[in-house]
Amino acid sequence: MIFLRKKISILFLLSFAACTGRKGEELQTIDNLQPAxxxxxxxVLVSGMDVPWDLHYGSDDHLWVTEQGGNVWRIHPATGExxxxxxxxxxxxxxxTGLLGITLHPNFAHNPFVFLNYTLMxxxxxxxxxERYRFQNDTLVEPATMLEIGGNTGHNGSRITVSPDGKIMWATGDAHGVMSAxxxxxxxxxxxxxxxxxxxxxxxxxPKSYVWAKGFRNIQGLTYSDKGILYTSxxxxxxxxxxNLIVKGANYGWPVVEGFHNLEKEQVFAAAGSSLEPLHAWTPVVAPSGMTFYNHPAIPEWTNSLLLGTLKTQSLRVLQLNDAGTAxxxxxxxxxxxxxxxxxxxxGKDGAVYVSTSNRDWNPGTGxxxxxxxxxxxxxxxxxAIYTxxxxxxxxxxxxxxxxxxYQQYCASCHKPEGTGVKGIFPALKNSAIVNGSAHHLIELLxxxxKGKDGSAMPAFSFLKDEEMTAVINYIRSSWGNKATAVSKKTITQTRR
Incomplete structure (x- = not known):
């Protein structure tokens, strides 16, 4: 049920256009690439942005962008204005947290509605x-709350898209709830x-619930194919x-199941609860983010593919699908x-691909x-080509x-390559009392x-083999000035028991 919010005080509407594109000038080319x-x-279409979180190419032939801090921009795809x-x-x-997902009504000319998701305190x-807005006179007006749910400091999702039958699909995170999913x-x-x-x-x-599918930790990508198949990252x-390929009413297993059903407890849960396996899974993790289905002849090598941005591995991945879209x-x-x-x-409708960087967020990569x-x-x-x-x-x-x-595969994205961590979020391993202290305590921790007080957590690394855990523990206990004694594989094997 829509609830119109009458008080304009919640919005700060600017009456001027902020332009970074240069009308009449060509965009700056920075690289060449060749898939095949x-x-x-x-x-570079636009620079100097503050974490452009979600990109949506609208039927009005403009690029719509949310910035995490609360701005919504409408960008000309040719000039960057x-x-x-x-x-x-x-x-x-x-x-x-912040301003996250955006999507537009598919028939925007006759129904100029924009849908947004954001966190609030x-x-x-x-x-x-x-929330739903109306686009009028180059401004979003008439904010109307469609649905509000509990949030947290992380794991809020969130992406939005419109289904082929004209319904809003909203992907939410588990908000650090133990069994919320x-x-x-x-x-x-x-x-x-x-x-x-x-x-x-x-x-x-x-028919009494908004839930279409369940069992997700923190969805970061949501897209439909031309066959009407819904995919998530x-x-x-x-x-x-x-x-994942999303099926109506299906359960995707979190937090009992992670990835494929290759553990006994996962197989038991899947049999009892009809949990579905993913199309694809990564270990070590890549931190998948936004994703779109691509099927335009402008780049024939990428047709019938999912284009995926990643945060940890800082890449654009092209995931080629089979003809049916099921693998x-x-x-x-x-x-x-x-x-x-x-x-x-x-x-865009001409086959151009747009990607947004996220280097001013809370956890930028080295450099x-x-x-x-x-x-x-x-x-x-x-x-x-003008570049290699x-x-x-x-x-x-x-x-x-x-x-x-x-360490680089599993730890560096949080604790950083230099072991310095992220202040107030991820502790430094350099000169750490835990790292340099009891080996038994460190092994138990890994x-x-x-679990953190706010629901955040350091995951368990019990999936590592004993020799792998030995190697990574000894690396952190002897790096960045740490001078703790080495740990043997036998010690880890005994502790694990």
Whole structure:
């Protein structure tokens, strides 16, 4: 049910256009790449943004962008000229909270509605709100709350899209709730389905519930294919980031199941609760983010693919689907570490691909942000190369890693390559009393993980083999000035028992 919010004091509407594109001038080309036979160029569409979280190419032939701090921009896809159409005062931003998802009504010319999701703080509690606006005179007006659910400092999702039958699909995170994703009465850790007025559609799995599918940890990408298949990308814990194909009423297992059903407890749960396996999973994790389905002849090598941005591995991944769209048959990696964290990706009606960087967020990679961050980049066919042509790399598995390589794979995204951590969030390992202290205590911590007071957690790393855990523990106990005694594989084996 829609609730119109009459008080204009919640919005700060700017009457001027803020332009970074230069009318009449060409965009700056910064790279060339070639998937196979098609030469492409990478141009800077917009620079100097503050974490452009979600990109949506509207039927009005403009790029709509949310910034985490509360701004909504409408950007010309050819010139990069941008107009601020909304600033939401109520947005509460910390770490991964803020203004997140955006989508437009598919028939925008006759129904100029824009749908947004953001987090807010009220009476010391965090909420996640789905809101509808009307686009009028270059401004978003008439804010109307469609649905509001509990939120947290992380794991709020959140992406929004419109289904082929005209329903709003809203992907929520588990908000650090232990079993929220499995509780039918809780709207966290779900994909929710609403009509355009915020009502529950009669053909939902339960006609009294918004829930379309359940069992998700923290969905970061949500997209439909041209066949009407809904796909999601999702953050795992320490293992098993996922791509899922969404089926009405299905359960995807979190927190009991992670990735494929390869453990006995997962197989028992799946048999009892009809949990579905992902199309694809990554261990070590890649931190998948925004995703779009691509099927345009402008870049024929990428047709019938999911284009996925990643945060940890700082890449654009092309996941080729089979003809039916039911399996991923090939994975290619572009731009690894070149532009930093990639938050979202979308495509225009002419086949241009747009990606947004996320280097001014709470956890930038080493060497970022750089001058010009954050940026929206545009990828299109090129007539000739002016730079050394970039190629893709395969996403092959590494057979055996040493301690430093294991640390980079599993630990560095939080505790940083130099062991310095993130102040107030992830503790430093350099000169750490825990790292340099009791080996038994450190091993127990890695095997069992740790829960934070706010619901956040350090995941358990019990999936590592004894020799792998030995290698990574000895690496951190002897790096960055740490001089603790070495730990033997035998000690870890005994502790695990």
């Amino acid at each position: 036979n098609t030469l492409l160029k990478v141009e 941008r107009k601020q159409v909304l600033y939401i005062r109520d947005v509460w931003r910390q770490r991964t 009220r009476d010391s509690r965090i909420f996640s709100r789905l 499995q509780e039918d009465t809780c709207l966290n850790g779900k994909i929710l389905r609403l009509d355009m007025d915020g009502n529950i559609p009669a053909d939902n799995p339960d 999702e953050h795992g814990d320490a293992i098993e980031d996922e791509i 991923i048959v090939k994975e290619e990696v572009f731009f690894a570490d070149r532009y930093g964290r990639i938050r979202d990706v979308c495509s 970022f942000p750089k001058q010009g961050d954050d940026r929206i980049l545009k990828i299109t066919p090129a007539g000739k 042509v970039l190629k893709s790399s395969s996403a092959g598995a590494v057979i055996k890693l040493n301690g430093q390589e294991l 095997l069992k993980g740790k």
